Amino acid sequence: MTRNPFFERSTLPYELPPFGEIEEEHYVPTFERGMAEQLGEIGGITGVAEEATFENTVVALERSGALLARVAAVFFNISSSDSTAGTDAIEARMSPRLAAHRDAIHLDPALFARIESLYRRRDELGLDPEQRRLVEQYHLRFVRAGAGLDTQGQARLRELNTEIAAATTEFGQNNVAARNAATVVLDNADELAGLSPTAVAAAAENARSMDRAGAWALRLQNVSNQPVLADLADRDVRRRVMAASLERGFTEDIDNGRLAVRIAALRAERAALLGYPDHASYAVADQTARTPEAVEEMLARLVPPAVANAKREAAELADAMPAEDGELRSWDWQYWSQRVRAERFSVDAEALRPYFELERVLRDGVFFAAEQVYGITLRERDDLVGYHPEVRIFEVFDADGSALGLFLGDFFARPSKHGGAWMNELVSQSRLLGKRPVVVNNLNIAKPPAGEPALLTWDNVRTLFHEFGHALHGLFSDVQYPFFAGTEVPRDCVEFPSQVNEVWMARPEILANYARHIDTGEPMPAELVERMAAAERFGEGFRTVEYLGAALLDWSWHRVSGAESLAGADAATFEEAALREAGLALAAIPPRYRTGYFAHVFAGGYAAGYYSYIWSEVLDADTVDWFEDGAASIREKGTAFRRALLSRGGSVDPLEAFASFRGRAPDLEPLLARRGLLA
Incomplete structure (x- = not known):
């Protein structure tokens, strides 16, 4: 085997992983050595004869596992963004x-005894607020991981965690x-x-890549309602696309439905073992929601007005359809929404694309907004190498010119990439470890033919701004301990900063800077901007119902009490019954994700947590009101938001951080107004 580049700390700027040297053969040996090294470091902590101190226990824990952290950050980004048969096999083996x-660490009785000792004495140790929170959060993590179980309980927990890891890995690979x-x-x-x-x-290029030259291939995105449905004029082709989308993961060849049942049952058993009535109760106990009842109260308040809005929209679409088409179907909704918007608001979604060229949106929109709000600038580094030829690397500088970190952009879809969009941290910031952040955004924008510009939809633009909001959360991190770095916050608040960042996409001075016609350079006319905003409000009922369907489907799977309930x-x-019980069984609006391809939940970290998008939106909508209240300049507000929340990561309670700049607890009314759900 060639020299393993993981075995030494990277000497590249910001410790960027040396992607040009990394081969698949390096991963398994590094994982193995990394786990062994960390267990040795844990042994060094528990083998100390002296009483537990913050330094010899908690700080030592924070310093442990450096090699394992390096390889995991790289591998799990690669396995989701540029997988191969080799990485799939490694993931299935190593997960x-x-x-x-992780169980070996969390269930180590000697280690837990030291943490328990510190937790009991936390008032006597002279800890600063971040240190005290770190002790409390470590204690909570170990307790929730089963440290308090007896030997038999811990043995079963280890089995469950191993089975869940294997099953969720299989689900994710099946999904691709x-x-x-x-x-x-x-x-x-003619079908096009x-x-x-x-x-x-x-589509022709997609077909060629599948050895189907002369045909056209419509690749699916990892959502139920495929964006292409808005444009396809042939109703039967739309039906075929929708059927292909909805049936994924429910076939004989790839039965993710069966896997979902198994994963939910395993999670239910684990929750019971840990003393919770169901997995949802376990999942929210350390979130800002705290109780399942709090989540259910919010979702229940949203469903009736959202459904009422969607039914009004459906009636309008049905009126626009030819009588011979009969009933409005799921494959009709996007197509006729597009036409109603075009007629009522004179907005043609396809005609908007020339105003949204990727490079311009990125530099003159996303980056420009970050400069206006926070003062940062980005400069591309062509001398640095990413993990794929399409990955671009930018160095990020603060308002005073000091270096902040690196931002990697991987924007285009490919067969080896998981669907959707996400942010990963390749290097997490920590003053303790002397590390500055390296973050990556992955999107799935359709790649244009060679030599042609990438023209975006308005939804693509939103996703660029959204994911860069996650990137800013990582880049602005300024914490001592890696436990709290960047996006290491409760799951139901992690979407908050990214959703706030979406507001800049439509702010007049930002939009005017990037929305320029690809051929003429002319800015988007002001009246078109107004019509576009009005058109976007049309369809809010559909979008809310589609989202709530997925959120409540996730919730239903994880409110099951006892594994035997899923036998x-x-x-x-199960899915049909859950949607019917929630009042969301609308055939024309399938949930944003069906069970068979709900990767957030059955292959990611959102189990009983998909509610967090709208929970975070409560904070987001209220924060946007604060940004726009005129009490201070946007730049001043940006500085305050960064100082109070974005830079703090998990080192403070997010709701306390919110109150520190907002002056009160969050209010639901701005969200209801935004989504048209007020009476």
Whole structure:
């Protein structure tokens, strides 16, 4: 084997991983050595004869596992953004072992005894607020990981964690395979009617990559309602696309429904073992929501007005459809929404694309907004190498010119990439470890044919701003301990900063800077901007119902009490019953994710946590009101928001941080107004 670049700390700027040297053969040996090294470091902590102190226990824990952290950050980014058969095999092999490794630490009685001792004496140790919170959070983590169970309970917990890790890894890999297998291939050019020339060319390129030259391939995104449904004029083609989308993960070849039942049952058993009535109760206990009742109260308040809005929208769409088409179907909704918007607001979504060229949106929109609000600037580093030829690397500078970190952008879809969009931290900031942040945004924008510009939809623009909000959360991190770095906050607040960042996309001075026609350079006309804003409000009922369907589906899977409750369950039947009980069984609006491809929940960290998007939006909508109240300049507000919340990571309670700049607890009314849900 070649020299393993993971075995030494990177000498590249900001400790950027040396991607040009990393080979697949390096991962397994590094994982193995990294786990062994960390267990040795834990042994060094528990082997100390002296009484536990903050330094010899908690700080030592924070310093442990450096090699394992290096390889995990790189590998799990690669496995989701540029997977191969080799990385899939490594992930399937290592995920259960990593789960067992975490258990070996959390269930070490000698280590827990030291943490318990510090927790009991925390008032006597002279700790500063961040140190005290760190002790409390470590204690909470170990207790929630089963440190207080007896020997038999811990043995079963280890088995459950290993099984869950293996099953969720399999679900995620299945999801990529199912999405690729569900690609809709068309052989007749007439079936592409309604698509732009750019979209047609991209579909032809997709087909060529599948060895289907002369055909056209429509690749699916990891959502139920495929964006292409808004443009396809052929109703039967739309039906085929929707069917392919909704049936993913429910086939004989790839049965993620069966896996979802198993994962939910395992999680239910684990929750019971840890003393909780169900996994949802376990999941929210350390979140800002605190109780499942708090989540259910909020969601219940949103469902009736959202459904009422959606039914009004459905009636309008049905009126616009030809009588011979009959009933409005799920595959009709986006197409006729587009036409109603175009007629009522004179907004043609396809005609907007030339105003949203990727490079301009990125530099003159996303980066420009960050400069206006926070004073930062970004400069591309062509001398640095990413993990894929399409990855771009930017150095980030603060308002005073000092260096902050690196931002990597991986914007285009490819068969080897998971669906959706996300942010990862390749290096997490920590003053203790002397590290500055390196963060990456992954998106799934359709790649244009060679030599042509990438023209975005308005939704693509929103995703760029949203994910860069996560990146800012990582880049602005200024904490002592890695436990709290960047986005290491409660799951139901992690979307808060990213959703706030979306507001800048439509702010007049920002929009005017980037929304310029690709051919003429002319800015988007002001009256078109106004019509676009009005058009966006149309369809809020659909978007809210679609989201709530997914959130309550996730919630239903994880409110199951006891694994035996799912014995012999069928995923599709369970799903149908859950949506009906929630009042969201609208055939024309499938949930944003069905069970078979709900990767957030069954292959990611959002189990009983998908509610967090709208929970975070309560904070987001209230914060946007604060930004725009005119009491201070946007730059002054940005500085205050960064200081109070973005830089603090998990070192403070997010609701306390919110109150520190807002002056009170969050209010639900701004969210209801934004989504058109006020009476």
